[in-house]
Amino acid sequence: MANRLWSCLTFTNVAAGATVAQAHNLNVNGAGRVPDFGWVDDSSFTPSADATNVTVTNTAASAQTVHVMVVLIHSVFRELGGAIADMTPKPYWLVGGSGGGGGGGSGVSIQRYIATGAEGTDFMVTLTVPQATDLYSVSPANAGVANIVAYDCPDVLAGDRTTTQFRVVTTGALTLDDIIDFMIVER
DSSP: OOBBOOEEEEEEEETTTTTTEEEEEOETEEEOOOSEEEEEEBTTEEEEEEEEEEEEESSSOEEEEEEEEEEESHHHHHTTOOOTTTSSSSSSSEOOOBSTOSSSSSEEEEEEEEOOOOOEEEEEEEEESOSSSSSSEEEEEEEOOOOOOOOOOHHHHTTBOOOSSEEEEEESSTTTTOOOEEEEEEE
């Protein structure tokens, strides 16, 4: 199993008061790991994680959807011990937003892209929530791609990033139903 250092999960229509878990698949050399950091885009959810799953509890009065991103820092520092290996709390959770629409919050959102197979290697992705400015960063993650490709989300040319879309360049063509998750962070 290839190392997996981050994962984006969507918990859809979680009932009020319900607790739901999903596998995050973070691992190093096939061994499951507890994430170091996690981001939750809706403050009505209480998150937790272990070496296998992310668990969320909906504290709102109605069913809600939440996006969660978890990250594992795998580095020489961890292998040699020290602050990262001994970090507490673990994971460290960042919680933003107040549900729906992207107003306020931490400025971190997660968007899933499902390929049509017609993208080629240079294409634009439309944001599900438009940004206030074009000053945001985009980090892609493979969430189910048939052929492993490298991704870049350049912000070099005019039009690479707008308030409604961003450019993606890959080293190989995507195929129908390939999935890429993007973490979008306002600057």
